[in-house]
Amino acid sequence: MKSTAILSAIVAFAAIASDAHAQQLSGAGATFPAPLYQRWGVEYNKLFPAVQVNYQSVGSGAGVKNFTAGVVDFGASDAAMSDAEIAKVAKGVVMIPATAGEIVLAYNLPGVTKLNLSREVMAGIYLGKVTKWNDAAIVKDNPGVTMPNVAIQVASRSDGSGTTFIFTQHLSAISKDFADEVGTDKSVTFPVGVGGKGNEGVTALVKQSPGAIGYVEYGYAKNNGVAMANLQNKSGNFIAPDIAGAAATLANVQLPENLRVWPVDPEGANDYPIVSFTWLLLYKKYDDAAKSKALKDFLAWGLTEGQKFSEELGYVPLPAPVVEKAQAALAIVQ
Amino acid sequence: MDNFISHTPNFFDDEPAERTKAMARSLGNRVLSGICITLSLLTLVPLISIVWLVLKNGLPLLNFSVFTELPPAAGMVGGGFGNAVIGTLVMVGIGLILAAPVGILSAIYINEYSPTSRLAKAVRLVAKLLTGIPSIICGVFAFAVVVAATGSFSAYAGGVALAVLMLPTILLTSEQALIGVQNAYREASYGLGATKFQTIARIALPDALSAIMTGIMLAVARAAGETAPLIFTALFSQFWAKSLSEPTASLSVLIYNFSTVPFPHQLEMAWTASLVLVAFVTVANIAAQLAFSKKQ
C-alpha cells in the first residue's frame, strides 16, 4: 500500500509539466538573512514565473564550503569570506552586501520598560563581572528606575553563528578584558551563561527566565514581544534599538573595494552600536550565461525592490550609497 | 468437591509453609502486575503530552490547502507545504528502496546461511555501530559521496542519506524477526523436501514478516523526521519539484526552517507540518502492520 503511494507520487512528479525555459537558482548559507532571501525568491517568482530561486539556511560556514565546492549557484555568509577562503575558489568571488541586521540585548525584567546599558556594563555582564541587576553601574545609568535585587541570568548562543561573531567583535572592540579573555569568533566560550540554540533558543531562554538577558537579532525580539535594552555607542549616547538607529550607522559606513567591512564601533552620535551587513557570494564567472543573467537580474531586483521587505521582516534596508556600490560589484559578474 | 484436583491453596489441608508460599506467590504476582500497569500508565503521560501539544498547535491551520500550496515566505500568510509532503514521500521511498533489501538480505545471510562466520559477526557489529552514528554524519557522508560527485543537491542524495540512517534498524530488527521464527517450521519444511531458498522464501520470511514490518516502519518513522541528513543533501525548495536531481523540499527541513524563525504564521505552519508528518507515518504504520500481521 505504501509502495503504491510512493509509485503514484513519483508518477505525479514526472507528470508535473516541466517548463523548458525555467531557470533554477539555488543558494545556501547564513541563517540570519534566510527569511528575507526566501521572500525575495517567492516574490520574484510571482513577477517572473520562469525563474525559481531557492535558498536554504545551512550556516555561513557550510555556505562558504558549499560555495567553494561549487554545488550551489550562490552562497551567503554573515562573515563574508576571508582572503584565504577567496583564494580557494577557482572561479573568483564577488561579495555583495544584500541586507543588514542589528543585534539587540533582550531582557526579562517585569516592570522595567526602559533599560540603558553602558559599554562597561555590557562587557561586564558577559564577562561575569556584573552579576546583579541592581549593580551600582546599572543603577547609575538608569535614574528613576528601581532595579530589582535579582541575579543576572546570562544567555548566549550554544551553536556557532554570525550573530555571536558580530556581538563578540563589538565587545572585543569596546573592552580589552573581553578581547583577552574571550575574543571574537562565531562560537566562543563565555565565562558565564547558558547556551540556547539559535536566535529562537536564546529568545525562549530570555522569555522563560525572569532576570535573563541575551543577545539576539532584532526581528526575534520584536516579533516575540521581548523588551530590548538601549545600548551606549562610542559617543556616549544611549540609542534605542530600532531600524532608524541601525540605518544611521550604515549610512556612515565607508565601504572598501571588496565591500567587506564591519562597523565594529560606530562613531556617529545617533548610531546604534551593533549593526552588520550580510553578504551574498557570487562567482566572478559563471559557465552558464543564462544562469548568470538570471542571477544578476534577480539580485538587481533584490538590491532595489527587494529592500522594501526588509523592515517588515526585521532587517535594515541598505542605504543608497551601499546599493550603488553593490550594483557596481554586481556588474563585474559574468 | 473431590471430583477435581484443585491447585488452589486449601487452608485446612496444606502445611503452613506451603500455604505461605502460595500466598506469597500470588501476592507477588499481583504486586508485579500492579507495578507493570502503573509504569505503563505513567509512561503514557508524557507520550500523550507530546501528542496533545502537536495536536493543539497544529490543528488550527490544518486544511486541504496545505497539501496543494507552496510554503509561505516570511511575512506572508496562507500557503501550505505540498511540495514538502511529496519530497518526504519520495526521499523516504528512495531510502527504503536502498536500505530494505540490503538490510533484510543481510539479516537472512547472517541468520540462515552462516550465522557463525566472520562476515556475520562483522555485520552484526557494523549494524550496532551504525545505530550510534549521529544523523548529521549520515548527511555529511552522503554529501561527500553524492553531492560532491554530482555537483548539485538532489533528492537522490537525500535518499542515500536516509538509507544509511535506516539500514541499522532494518538489519537488526530483521535479524531478530528471523530468530523469532521457530526452528520447528524450518525442520518441517526441510522434511518435506524444500531447498534452503524455498524454506527462507516460503516459510521463514512470511512468518517473520510482521516483525520485519515493525522494524521497517520504525526506520521510516525516524527517517521522515530527521533534519540533518537532508539539509546537507537535498537542501530545500520553495517550488514544486520537477526532477529528482535538484534541491527538494521535505517536511522535516520545512519544520526545522519554520520553527527557527520569529514569524508567527510560519511557526504555526511548523506545528501543522509536524502534525501532518506524524499522522502520515502513523497511518502508514498501522496500514503496513495490519496488512502484514501474523495470522494468530
Add this chain to the structure above:
Amino acid sequence: MPIENTETPAIGDVRVGPDVFRVICWIASATAVGILGWIIYEIVDSAWPAINKFGLGFLTSSAWVPNRENFGVLPFIIGTAVSSFIAILLAFPLGLAIAIFLSENFLPLPVRQTIRFVVEMLAAIPSVVYGLWGIFVVIPLVKVFGDWAVSVFHETWMIPGVDGGPATQVGIPILETLFAPPAYGNSMLTASIVLALMILPTLTAISRSALTAVPKTLREGAYALGATRWEAILGVILPTAAPGVVAATILALGRAMGETMAVAMLIGNSSRLSWSLLSPGGTLAGLLANQFGEADGMQVNSLMYAALILVVITLGVNLIGEAVLRHTQKATAGIR
C-alpha cells in the same frame, strides 16, 4: 540456532549449482559492512589534521575555544555518557513494562493495539518537535524539580555559624554534587528526560516484538507446571526474549548517543565540565549539530575527530554489552 541443510546436488533437477540467492545475500552483507567502512574512512579522512595536531590530548582537554584553535572534548564525552546512561535508566524499565503490558492480556486486544500505535506514533515525531516540547513543557518542570532537589539534597541541613557567623550548608554526599545549584532549565537532566522519551518507542516496539515471538508452547508449558503469570514472564518468557530485548536496548542506546537536534536544543551546550545534572552540559552529537554549519578550517576537523570518538565509544559500549550478555544469559539455545 537454525539448521543447516546440506544440499545434495541432483542431476536433472534444478537444485544443481551454487545457491544464487546465497550469493545475493552475501553481497548485501558485504555492502552493509562496506558502507560503515566507507563512512569511517570519510570521517577519519576529515579528522586527520585534528588528530595530528591534538593527538590523544583531545580526549582529556576541556577547552573548546574555536577562535584560539584550542579544542578538547572531555566534557562532551562525559556528557554523552551521562545523558545516554540516564536516558536508558529511565527508558528501559518503562519500555519493558509497556512491552510486557502489551504482550500480556491485561487488557482487551483493541485497547492494546491502540496503546501500541500511540507508542509507535512517537517514533514519527521529528526531533525538532521533541526539542520544542522540551522547551515548552519539560524545562519549566525541571526548573521546579531542580529548585526542590537543590533544597533537599544540597542544602539539607543548616549548621548554625560559630559565634554568630554565617551558617554553613551541608548536604547528602553524592546527591549534593549531582544536584548542585544553580538549577538551570537547559540542563543535562532535561536533555536526558527528553532523550529517554525519544528512545522509548524503539525500545518498546522491538521488545514487544521479541516478547510476542516467544512460542506459545513455552508459555503454556510454564503455566502447565503451575507457574503464576509473573513467574512465567520472569522465568521463561523474558529469558527467551532476552536477545531481542537486548537488541532493542542497543538500538535505543545508539539512538540516544547519536541524537543531535533535540539534545542540541535542550542541553545548553556548555563546554564547562560540571557534575551537576542541573547544569548545562554537552554531548558529542549535540556539539556536532550546533557547530558544524558554521565551522571552518580546524574546527571542522576537530568536529570530525569528535564524531570518530563517538563511533569508538559506541563500539566500546557494544563490546561491553555483549560481554555482559554472554555472562548472564541462561542457556536457552535449543528451545526453539
